[in-house]
Amino acid sequence: ASLPYGAVPAYADAQSNTGEAIIHADDHPENWLTYGRTYTEQRYSPLEDINRSNVGNLKLAWFYDLDTNRGQEGTPLVVDGVMYATTNWSKMKALDAATGKLLWAYDPRTPGNIADKGCCDTVNRGAAYWNGKVFFGTFDGRLIALDAKTGKLVWSVNTIPKDASLGQQRSYTVDGAVRIAKGRVLIGNGGSEFGARGFVSAYDAETGKLDWRFYTVPNNKNQPDHAASDSALMTKAYKTWSPTGAWTKQGGGGTVWDSIVYDPEADLVYLGVGNGSPWNYKYRSDGIGDNLFLGSIVAVKPETGEYVWHFQETPMDQWDYTSVQQIMTLDLPINGEKRHVIVHAPKNGFFYILDAKTGEFLSGTNYVYQNWALGLDQKTGRPIYNPEALYTLNGKEWYGIPGDLGGHNFAAMAYSPKTGLVYIPGQQVPFLYKNQVGGFKAHPDSWNLGLDMNKAGLPDTPEARTAFMKDLKGWIIAWDPKTQKAAWVVDHKGPWNGGILATGGDLLFQGLANGEFHAYDATNGADLFHFDAQSGIIAPPITYKAQGKQYVAVEVGWGGIYPFFLGGLARTSGWTVNHSRVVAFSLDGNAVLPPQNDKGFLPVKPPAQYDTKVTDNGYFQFQTYCAACHGDNAEGAGVLPDLRWSGAIRHQDAFYNVVGRGALTAYGMDRFDTSLKPDEIEAIRQFIIKRANETYQREVDARKNDKGIPENPTLGITP
Ligand SMILES: O=C(O)c1cc(C(=O)O)c2c(n1)C(=O)C(=O)c1cc(C(=O)O)[nH]c1-2
Numbered sequence: 001a002s003l004p005y006g007a008v009p010a011y012a013d014a015q016s017n018t019g020e021a022i023i024h025a026d027d028h029p030e031n032w033l034t035y036g037r038t039y040t041e042q043r044y045s046p047l048e049d050i051n052r053s054n055v056g057n058l059k060l061a062w063f064y065d066l067d068t069n070r071g072q073e074g075t076p077l078v079v080d081g082v083m084y085a086t087t088n089w090s091k092m093k094a095l096d097a098a099t100g101k102l103l104w105a106y107d108p109r110t111p112g113n114i115a116d117k118g119c120c121d122t123v124n125r126g127a128a129y130w131n132g133k134v135f136f137g138t139f140d141g142r143l144i145a146l147d148a149k150t151g152k153l154v155w156s157v158n159t160i161p162k163d164a165s166l167g168q169q170r171s172y173t174v175d176g177a178v179r180i181a182k183g184r185v186l187i188g189n190g191g192s193e194f195g196a197r198g199f200v201s202a203y204d205a206e207t208g209k210l211d212w213r214f215y216t217v218p219n220n221k222n223q224p225d226h227a228a229s230d231s232a233l234m235t236k237a238y239k240t241w242s243p244t245g246a247w248t249k250q251g252g253g254g255t256v257w258d259s260i261v262y263d264p265e266a267d268l269v270y271l272g273v274g275n276g277s278p279w280n281y282k283y284r285s286d287g288i289g290d291n292l293f294l295g296s297i298v299a300v301k302p303e304t305g306e307y308v309w310h311f312q313e314t315p316m317d318q319w320d321y322t323s324v325q326q327i328m329t330l331d332l333p334i335n336g337e338k339r340h341v342i343v344h345a346p347k348n349g350f351f352y353i354l355d356a357k358t359g360e361f362l363s364g365t366n367y368v369y370q371n372w373a374l375g376l377d378q379k380t381g382r383p384i385y386n387p388e389a390l391y392t393l394n395g396k397e398w399y400g401i402p403g404d405l406g407g408h409n410f411a412a413m414a415y416s417p418k419t420g421l422v423y424i425p426g427q428q429v430p431f432l433y434k435n436q437v438g439g440f441k442a443h444p445d446s447w448n449l450g451l452d453m454n455k456a457g458l459p460d461t462p463e464a465r466t467a468f469m470k471d472l473k474g475w476i477i478a479w480d481p482k483t484q485k486a487a488w489v490v491d492h493k494g495p496w497n498g499g500i501l502a503t504g505g506d507l508l509f510q511g512l513a514n515g516e517f518h519a520y521d522a523t524n525g526a527d528l529f530h531f532d533a534q535s536g537i538i539a540p541p542i543t544y545k546a547q548g549k550q551y552v553a554v555e556v557g558w559g560g561i562y563p564f565f566l567g568g569l570a571r572t573s574g575w576t577v578n579h580s581r582v583v584a585f586s587l588d589g590n591a592v593l594p595p596q597n598d599k600g601f602l603p604v605k606p607p608a609q610y611d612t613k614v615t616d617n618g619y620f621q622f623q624t625y626c627a628a629c630h631g632d633n634a635e636g637a638g639v640l641p642d643l644r645w646s647g648a649i650r651h652q653d654a655f656y657n658v659v660g661r662g663a664l665t666a667y668g669m670d671r672f673d674t675s676l677k678p679d680e681i682e683a684i685r686q687f688i689i690k691r692a693n694e695t696y697q698r699e700v701d702a703r704k705n706d707k708g709i710p711e712n713p714t715l716g717i718t719p
């Protein structure tokens, strides 16, 4: 809009003064300028044209089919009518937010053979916008700046220094949303399941020059890295690690793969720090020390990366209990006084309230059932361990709840200032933890947890599977931070549902693992609207206005670690195919999805013979190298090919071409001849044929419902 000469705009222009515009986001409710909409990461939009009284009439306004049928976890941004959505394989699409028409696309050509360098699908959670440029990370570790109008490359840097990888010992991938504060692009990475030493880097948004870097775990020789973290690591962190132990090679972990939050009120950047590498605390650190800053929130200064405070939620991590989950700030009355606090629901199952400026622990209560701690010390917030849960120290198996996927994972929670409730996409997915037999041994190109990967899988018996399935749960937990109690919950069919959006229309929006997109009443959870999106949804919705009209949009696309690793059991959530798209809703939409014609991976009768002498070794190799993507015990969940029905298992040469020689690297299947011998690859093939025979009839039977979805994967298992 044109202003009379000399007039001052009522709000900062989003395209030329993005920092101020984000701080005053409520002056721009039509936009969604940063990952959590505002720097508070509350994912609350004041827009209310769509509200409880009319949401029942919500209609599909447009859809845009994506060119990657894998997990979609992105939060699109909307800046003055343009939507910037990142997708799987680190691609960027700029769409007209009113029509879904593609304005431009950018493909950074991430190489396919790196999919197995990250734990959890080649996802991307989103971009950042700053003064006319959009920024995002790529799975192979680049940070890319594009001109937001044209999609032309402005600059690109490799955020992973060569020496961080220590030869091939460690692995780094980037899938988290980048953030921007005070002209600096902040980016982390993942890799702790393989071997990694976590760090966050800050780049100048204009030039791409590195401003500072903060490592989250010590240098293995306690030497300076010439990084912002040097003093905190050398004076505080190093002494909480054993000077020997596998961390000195594997890196110790602590990857910041999701949450990096700037808080303008405290003028601090909060880093959510991940799990230990390897997971096994005994092998990692000789069973000694708290291992700072694993499982912590660390606060640093935005200009320099200088350490300010930390709070460790999970000392002695051995459960993959990352603290990377979304860090939200809000103002809360505590003992009659208004406090600016961080509220946090990390994987470990406790809901923490911390003073944002100092990190002081104010309170903490479990938001889901958990069995690893007897509670928190109410003064310090330190967990009081259940000795049975310390499996690396006591040498026993541990059936942990939460398991490695946490009571809450990357799916974003939301807060409504109108209800005062935090809405957590909570879940329960147990995990069986047991030490790796014979001490720690690292395998290149595979997860290196220091755990028994055979035990991490489930036996194929009806008892084991039925019991485990009973423990799979998912909810919206409407959490009252004032009382530290759930006000109410919405029960879902299973875990791994999408993030949540709260709006001024007293609504919550959430996509579910079963492929439905829902609107709920934010005051009581009543289900007010649902739409069949034809694929599981794991991403969080956003809302915005374009040409004066309110839209709600979400990326659709089943994937991420839950279906990858749990395989067949993840199908109990109700969907088995991935059809990835962006969908947008409005009150007067009239778009219609084409009828669904894909039924997922249908069983094909396998070869009848296999060599039982090698199938046990094949199981071990499969669980070590293949299961994390193709599913526990060789049962797929509908995203990547289900190997039991693959043509490639029918011939030794064909299988070797794919697994050994990399015939499908362009599609994300790396070659494994550097880590597996030909007879090991053949053992894997024999094992898959065995599993195909064992499960063929049951899969045929399981598809006899109208959607062709195996609702009960135990159907037909004979004890
Ligand atoms: O330790 C790590 O470095 C790391 C990285 C990532 C990632 O980069 O996505 C995940 C995890 N851990 C993790 O523990 C986890 O549960 C997880 C789920 C997902 C996902 O996108 O589905 N990523 C990750």
Ligand SMILES: [Ca+2]
Pocket: 192, 193, 274, 275, 320, 322
């Ligand atoms: Ca992890």
